[in-house]
Structure formats: structure tokens, C-alpha cells
């Protein structure tokens with residue numbers, strides 16, 4: 001397997017080399033660059049599968065949420081492996097039960113699962129942007145030294161932040177409050193929506209593909225946000241329907257309409273923009289315990305992977 005959770009230090013460069021390695025090893029994974037961050041890092045997007053319907057997964061919008069990017073890569077690898085293993089076995093025709101003394105259930109179950117993954121990736125193409133904010137990711141792990149552009153570096157240094165808590169991009173903007181939507185409000189003079197490269201890159205992807213469902217993975221809280229006050233009752237009914245399915249798979253709690261945004265905060269989240277512009281499902285999934293400290297312990301990777309790896313499989317069954 002390409003993705004290894006035991007590398008405690010996992011940099012942006014490691015991430016990009018993993019993305020390249022995945023696309024080399026698996027025919028079902030391709031990758032493209034959808035834009036550049038303000039500190040000139042590539043924003044990578046994987047394309048997994050062959051289907052005409054699109055599902056989009058995004059992660060790493062907030063710098064300090066360092067677990068989800070590598071977890072999403074491992075999920076891509078998991079599905080690519082099942083898919084290609086199915087094709088391989090189909091070709092050599094050894095799918096039939098060969099030894100009846102072995103537990104039949106044990107032999108058939110993995111085969112049925114692989115077959116379902118095959119169908120899933122024939123029907124859907126999964127677009128995956130595991131790390132939308134590579135600068136923020138590096139700043140949260142390594143401080144202002146991670147910023148190459150000296151103007152940006154000095155600006156961040158002057159702010160003297162607690163780097164482990166850094167949510168923003170390298171210009172100090174929260175990407176998840178930068179999307180033009182009905183609940184967006186400027187925080188200070190001169191703020192405008194979609195001002196950031198990372199925001200623009202995601203908006204372009206939204207408009208380029210006809211995406212059936214969008215999930216944005218954040219941390220913390222082991223919960224699912226689905227309610228959208230700017231949208232119709234019918235829209236929210238569908239959101240709740242999907243959220244309940246994802247709750248069953250992950251064990252995460254649902255955040256109801258009271259929790260859509262915190263008191264005094266503004267909208268402008270990725271999911272707000274997507275819901276309002278395309279009228280299609282968009283949910284935020286919060287991984288990792290609510291009381292986890294930043295920097296997040298790398299041991300959360302394996303747990304989070306087990307919790308969310310079947311989310312895609314479940315979505316596939318909902319005929320979106």
C-alpha cells in the first residue's frame with residue numbers, strides 16, 4: 001500500500017509525492033492540479049473511478065485539521081485497490097468457490113464487496129481534494145518558517161499566533177468564511193468573498209463538473225452538519241435523509257438547525273456556496289473527538305479512517 005499512517009511527520013511534499021505515487025500505481029486514480037495557493041503550492045485533486053456521475057470530497061480547508069488529508073488519500077487507495085482487484089480476478093476467472101471446506105461466507109463476502117465497489121466506480125467518478133489549503137497545513141505544523149514568500153512570512157510572524165491552532169491560509173484568511181453565500185458577511189473593511197486562490201480553485205471545480213453530492217471533511221466533534229437555513233424545506237429533508245445514513249455508518253452525531261453557525265459568526269462556508277448555487281446535497285463531516293488538542297495526534301488517522309471509509313460506499317447506495 002502507498003499510504004502509510006505511521007509516518008508521524010507528514011509534510012505537504014510527502015502529501016504530493018503520495019498523490020503522484022497513487023496515480024502511478026492505480027489506473028483508476030488520476031490527478032490534476034486545480035490551482036496554486038498564495039505561497040505557490042499546488043492544490044491537487046484526485047479523480048477516482050470511471051463513472052459519469054460526480055461526487056466531490058474535500059478536506060484540509062482549515063490548516064490545523066491535519067488528519068483528514070492523509071485519511072482521504074488512504075480512502076482513495078482503499079477503493080482503487082478493491083476496484084482493480086475485482087477486475088483482475090474477473091479476468092482470470094477464479095471467482096468461483098474453489099474449496100468448499102472453507103467457510104463460504106468468508107469467501108463470498110469480500111468478493112461481493114469488491115463487486116459493489118466496481119459498480120460504484122463504474123457509475124461515479126469521485127473527485128477528491130484532500131488538501132485545499134496546503135499553506136495553512138504547513139503553517140500549523142511548522143510555523144511561519146513553512147512560508148516561502150517573505151512578505152507573507154513576515155506578516156504571519158508579526159501576528160505571533162499559536163501555530164498549532166492556525167486555521168487560515170497564508171494570508172490569514174479563513175477559507176471556510178470566504179465563499180459568496182447569503183450568510184456571508186465581511187469581518188473587516190476590505191474583506192470580499194472569493195478573494196482567495198483556494199476559494200476560487202474550489203468554486204471552479206464546483207462549476208466545471210455536475211456534482212451530485214459534496215462532502216467537506218473538517219475536525220473536530222465527530223458530527224455531521226446538514227441543515228441549511230437559506231434552503232427550502234424539501235432540500236433540508238433530503239439533507240437529513242443523507243445525514244442519517246452517514247450517521248449510521250460513522251457513528252457521528254447530527255448537528256441540528258440550531259448549530260448551523262455559531263453565534264456572532266458569519267456564513268460563507270464551502271457547503272453554503274454549493275447548496276445555494278446547485279441545489280444539490282452538501283454536508284460537513286467533523287472527524288476526531290471534540291476535546292482533541294491541536295496539533296492533532298497522528299494516531300487519529302487510523303481511527304478516523306475506520307470511521308469514515310464506508311461513507312463513499314453508503315453514498316453510492318443512495319442513488320444520488
Ligand SMILES: [Zn+2]
Nearest residue numbers: 062065218219
Ligand atoms: Zn474546519
